[in-house]
Amino acid sequence: MQSDRLLHLSDESNASTDPDTRPLHHCMKQLKDEQRRCISLFYLSEGESYQTIAEQLNLSVGRVRSHLQNGRRNLRQCLEHQNDPE
Amino acid sequence: MTDNELLDRYLSGAITAPQEAELERRALSDPVLAAALSGVSAFPEEDHAGRVAAMMEGARTQVRGKVKEARIRPLGRYAAAAAVALLVVASIFLLPQFTDDSAGELAMDSREVPSAATEKGTPSASVPSVPQMEAGAAASDDLEREVAPAPIPTAPAARAKTQAPAPAAAPTSPAPAAAPPELEAFADELVAQEEMVPEPIIVEPVSRETAEAEMEAVQGDAIRKKITRSELEDLPRRTVDAVAATTAGVSAGGSVSKNRSNTITGRITDENGKPINGVLVRLPGQPIGERTDTSGVFVFTADATTSLLEFSHPDYASESFAVDPRRDDIQLTLERLEEKKDDWKDVWSVTTITMDDNLPGQALPAEGYGALRRRIEAGKPGNVPSGKVKFSFVVKPNGILEDFIFRGEPSQETMDYVGETIMKTSVWEVVRGDEAVRVYFKVVFE
Numbered sequence: 001m002q003s004d005r006l007l008h009l010s011d012e013s014n015a016s017t018d019p020d021t022r023p024l025h026h027c028m029k030q031l032k033d034e035q036r037r038c039i040s041l042f043y044l045s046e047g048e049s050y051q052t053i054a055e056q057l058n059l060s061v062g063r064v065r066s067h068l069q070n071g072r073r074n075l076r077q078c079l080e081h082q083n084d085p086e
Numbered sequence: 087m088t089d090n091e092l093l094d095r096y097l098s099g100a101i102t103a104p105q106e107a108e109l110e111r112r113a114l115s116d117p118v119l120a121a122a123l124s125g126v127s128a129f130p131e132e133d134h135a136g137r138v139a140a141m142m143e144g145a146r147t148q149v150r151g152k153v154k155e156a157r158i159r160p161l162g163r164y165a166a167a168a169a170v171a172l173l174v175v176a177s178i179f180l181l182p183q184f185t186d187d188s189a190g191e192l193a194m195d196s197r198e199v200p201s202a203a204t205e206k207g208t209p210s211a212s213v214p215s216v217p218q219m220e221a222g223a224a225a226s227d228d229l230e231r232e233v234a235p236a237p238i239p240t241a242p243a244a245r246a247k248t249q250a251p252a253p254a255a256a257p258t259s260p261a262p263a264a265a266p267p268e269l270e271a272f273a274d275e276l277v278a279q280e281e282m283v284p285e286p287i288i289v290e291p292v293s294r295e296t297a298e299a300e301m302e303a304v305q306g307d308a309i310r311k312k313i314t315r316s317e318l319e320d321l322p323r324r325t326v327d328a329v330a331a332t333t334a335g336v337s338a339g340g341s342v343s344k345n346r347s348n349t350i351t352g353r354i355t356d357e358n359g360k361p362i363n364g365v366l367v368r369l370p371g372q373p374i375g376e377r378t379d380t381s382g383v384f385v386f387t388a389d390a391t392t393s394l395l396e397f398s399h400p401d402y403a404s405e406s407f408a409v410d411p412r413r414d415d416i417q418l419t420l421e422r423l424e425e426k427k428d429d430w431k432d433v434w435s436v437t438t439i440t441m442d443d444n445l446p447g448q449a450l451p452a453e454g455y456g457a458l459r460r461r462i463e464a465g466k467p468g469n470v471p472s473g474k475v476k477f478s479f480v481v482k483p484n485g486i487l488e489d490f491i492f493r494g495e496p497s498q499e500t501m502d503y504v505g506e507t508i509m510k511t512s513v514w515e516v517v518r519g520d521e522a523v524r525v526y527f528k529v530v531f532e
Contacts, residue, residue, distance in 0.1 A: 042103050050099030061099035062131035069130055 027078035035071030097135040350386045352416030365399045447519025449481035462529045469499040472531040481514045482522045
């Protein structure tokens with residue numbers, strides 16, 4: 001699933017200084033602000049839950065869920081597009 | 087962590103990324119879990135946890151309520167069902183009493199047939215009556231079939247059989263002479279019972295001719311007289327028809343008497359009494375029918391269900407007429423449509439279209455358009471850019487100018503200068519029309 005893949009990616013990027021991090025960073029920049037924030041909080045920080053993110057960003061849990069889903073989708077599309085030429 | 091714990095966290099949103107990942111991993115092999123997750127992901131903005139809680143609460147209160155009602159309801163329902171069933175059964179059995187004497191006739195025939203059976207050895211009434219009923223019903227209106235044709239013949243037949251011993255011994259043949267006394271006796275009984283029974287359920291007015299047409303097919307003139315005198319004439323006809331159809335089937339096939347033929351004759355005239363040729367006489371909804379001849383006379387063959395006839399002619403206003411078969415002759419006048427057509431032509435030729443009202447008003451400045459334009463262009467201040475300025479404004483009949491609208495996007499200075507100059511230094515007058523006029527103006531600044 002999406003989160004698996006992204007976690008996997010982020011693990012990779014943290015583990016080694018592969019150029020593989022570049023597509024991810026690039027795609028993260030492509031995201032809308034809210035989506036990017038939610039995703040980076042949820043996946044790239046420790047122990048964040050929807051509720052904590054909602055509190056931090058002053059959103060409802062549903063919104064956070066929505067941002068995460070959309071953000072994942074956009075990231076996936078962007079990353080796939082990145083990977084295609086290769 | 088258990089699935090439920092994970093799911094709870096997921097629903098409430100108190101779930102972290104690794105936990106969510108674990109949940110999704112488990113959902114890969116657990117379709118139920120996958121379904122739960124998919125519901126949430128389909129509608130991320132919904133307060134799923136809240137909804138689930140509300141549902142549970144609602145279910146709990148419902149369960150409490152249902153326990154109380156559970157005992158009362160079934161009884162209520164059964165009682166209602168029982169009452170309805172009782173009504174239906176009662177109506178089926180009691181209804182024929184209210185039908186016309188044709189019911190009596192059916193009873194008569196049923197009686198006669200069994201009695202004839204005893205003498206001639208023919209089968210009992212109920213058996214032939216049912217198949218004959220089918221044939222008779224097929225010939226009649228579809229509606230008649232729905233009126234529980236099966237119970238009706240059996241009910242009157244049953245009643246007939248019970249009545250059989252009461253009246254005098256049946257004659258050997260269904261002779262009209264024998265029928266009247268029995269019919270009278272039966273009619274009297276029916277009358278007596280009439281007060282007991284309430285309004286029948288199945289009511290649909292069908293023309294008298296329908297019922298009686300069937301009836302005469304069976305009986306002769308003598309019976310007819312009894313029927314006309316009967317007080318049960320106003321009762322529902324549908325059952326009568328069903329019964330009558332049975333009667334028609336059961337009997338040996340009587341002759342159609344002259345007065346009670348299935349044909350309707352009539353004469354159509356216009357307001358002056360002149361007969362109209364070629365009026366179309368038909369049943370409502372049918373495309374074809376009969377036409378009147380040059381003396382305005384038509385002969386229409388009506389079947390058992392005729393109650394309304396339509397009369398139409400291109401030159402005349404159409405009419406619908408409820409037919410009463412008691413009267414052979416229909417005399418009907420149609421209103422001519424021709425005058426109306428003429429009226430239309432007259433109006434059309436007379437009307438003239440007056441264009442004057444539509445002419446637009448006009449307003450002029452006292453000094454004239456050209457002079458005003460030149461003045462504005464000449465007096466342009468420095469902060470107004472050059473170029474065309476198109477605008478419009480409204481001149482009211484009292485000379486007041488308002489509602490300046492500038493086309494394009496002139497600068498504020500331009501609009502100010504032009505607007506002020508016109509408003510304050512020009513005099514306008516509405517020279518044509520009585521209403522406010524919008525004036526369109528253009529100046530060109532060098």
